[in-house]
Amino acid sequence: MASATVNWDPIDQTVLANEQVDSEGRSWRSGALVEKRKLRQWFLKITAYADQLLDDLPKLEGWPERVRTMQANWIGRSTGAELTFPVVDADGHDTAESITVFTTRPDTIFGASYVVLAPEHPLVARLTTADQAIHVEAFCDLVSRQSELERTADDKPKRGVAIGAQVRNPANGELIPLWIADYVLAEYGTGAVMGVPAHDQRDFVFARQYELPVRQVIIPEGSDEHAYEGGAWTEAGVLIHSGRFDGLPSVEAKTAITAAAEAEGWGQGKVQFRLRDWLISRQRYWGCPIPVIHCDSCGVVPVPVEQLPVELPRDVAFSGKGGSPLAQLESWWRVDCPCCGQPARRETDTMDTFMCSSWYFLRYSDPHNTALPFTREAVDSWLPVDQYVGGIEHAILHLLYSRFFTKVLRDRGLLSFDEPFQHLLTQGMVQGITYKNSHTGKYIAPADVADPSDPRDPVTGDPLETFYEKMSKSKYNGVDPAVVIDKYGADTARMFILFKAPPEKDLEWDDADVEGQFRFLQRLWRLVDGACQRGLSLADGAGDQAVVKQTLATAISSGGLNADEQDLRRAVHTAIKEISADLDGDYQFNTAVSELMKLSNAMASHLEGCSAPLACEALRTLVILLAPFAPHLAEELWLKLAGRSEQDPLVCRSVHCQAWPLLDAAALVRDTVELVIQVKGKVRGSLEVPADADKTTLEQLALASDIAAKWLEGKAPSRVIVVPGKLVNLVP
């Protein structure tokens, strides 16, 4: 528990963790502009795991690169040094006070021309001189009303004020002024920075504004001094004006100056993280109560194990006014201290919602256990999760917290793995069609748009902007899957969603495409219905592997398969191959559905020319391949084809209990293939050639072709590239 400046959501009347405040300084839940407040709150020490959380990211090979990058940025490890600047009195003598700054550029210390404190820094009040007090107070007041974003954004002016005191640069003994400025934050590092205008852009802007000296101490290697017109020189280089470090490359100077500081007692190497401890206190009713009791004599006492869990009261009144309802329910919070028995007070803060979601997946391994959340045996046998699916919005909230919990539980010996999720799929969002009147700025509901091909404002008649955007009530662009399910059924809805876009991309919801998917399913029904009319049936295992194998054996002795049969078998086994690959590994459901469409198209043209066993193989395969995508229709078709008789009580004969079709690679082989003839890399035509022709044969065929005669004009090519089964490239 610690006192800290926290993010306060004025709408929800609760505090928030840093991860829950977006880049505009707004609450992830309410959207309110977050305020800063000083409160005593509970934290989890996630910073103790900062190194591990960062260093283990490369292990997560099944995660999207960008999620790993986002986490790395969020943790934000920077290596540098803490350097101490003694505060001097009016006569220039060192006092007992000193300012410690954090910097990633100890190599630039000889260029420090001032030191800046955050306005909230505890030493500000004590060090401010009398003549500066009024300015300092006014400035601090101004800054307290600014958001973190306003204070630190690059394009915002940097403001500050000198507080009157001076410090001594420990590297060269120079006396430099002490300032406070809005761009220095109390929470980051030590809340103090050294100002090196020549080599830091913010310091440069600040120094120019307040006419502070700019002294260059690093120059580009092998070049003259850098002139300060554009701004600070922030790249690596060679040191100058740095005493005994002159001539040293800046990369080496970082270590050398840090070592000197350590030896002489004015600094030390330091690794700094952007990650802060996780603030978990919430002033809400809904949440798991933080299980501690506050006793005047014993202090903070954990609720004894036998009294856990602490349950929320049911007789609570929701006033809707500020603060937690629990704090207003004395009958709930008044308890006796478990240590001394004196009257004490139960903690009324509850835990952040992300606490529970950080380990819920572990509970799935042992859901009926009433004594423990899970046993080690159960959790180790089921976890880590093979494939996790979630939105990109969890990239640094839930997915970082869950990793942290897993590592803590591992260190407590409660489980044996380092990372909770092996593969991560960040699925896209459904976006609805959105109409906006750009003159009035108003959004128009699709139902009010009379003609979607020429959308106009029903009131003003203005032409409307049309685009797809994340669904939002205020934009009237929500889509209700229930409407589609009612009209077309769940199978159509599923097929549409899977086909329209790859899973990690946003999906533009378009009613016309839903209609198209519905047509495809109807086409499948007619295809199977037609087959049934012609007497085809899957009863007694017709069309399964063994039967087909026998048919093929017989066919070979009696002249082989006809053209329809060959084409159909190739289509069937291509579909098996492609759909199996699409479902395995990277989930490419959109191309899997398109393969189903191709198979259905091939069946429409070839089914009637095939013998019954091969037609049945195609029908059986189609329906089984369809089953994961359109489970209801697939079962109906299976029933219709008498794969399962209606009276058959055995559920195991359902299409969903059938073995996945096996690929017969021989079916993919063609007798002849189309050989593309290129001349100088350009396609000039193609030849029908035997599939098993060797390189020499292909070259000869290509050279003898009309295409070669026409384009080579009788000359022999200087080079011939042959890619068997694909192409021949003739280079004149």
Added chain:
RNA sequence: GGGAGCGUGCCGGAAUUGGUAGACGGACUCGACUCAAAAUCGAGCGCCUUCGGGCAUGUGGGUUCGAGUCCCACCGCUCCCA
């Protein structure tokens, strides 16, 4: 400003990882069926063309027999961090 990713027909999107760009679907056009419409079926559908072909995957270069795919620079968009 730093980082990550992306850029392909009218649209959503494919492309065995360097080998016929535009699969599959939507939209659109034409035809068949129909009194008519819907549905269904068939055909067409990147651009230009003197009908030989030429040009096309954001732009400009490069590597290669061959580049949507690899390399360099630039432009634009999205997200994350400032």
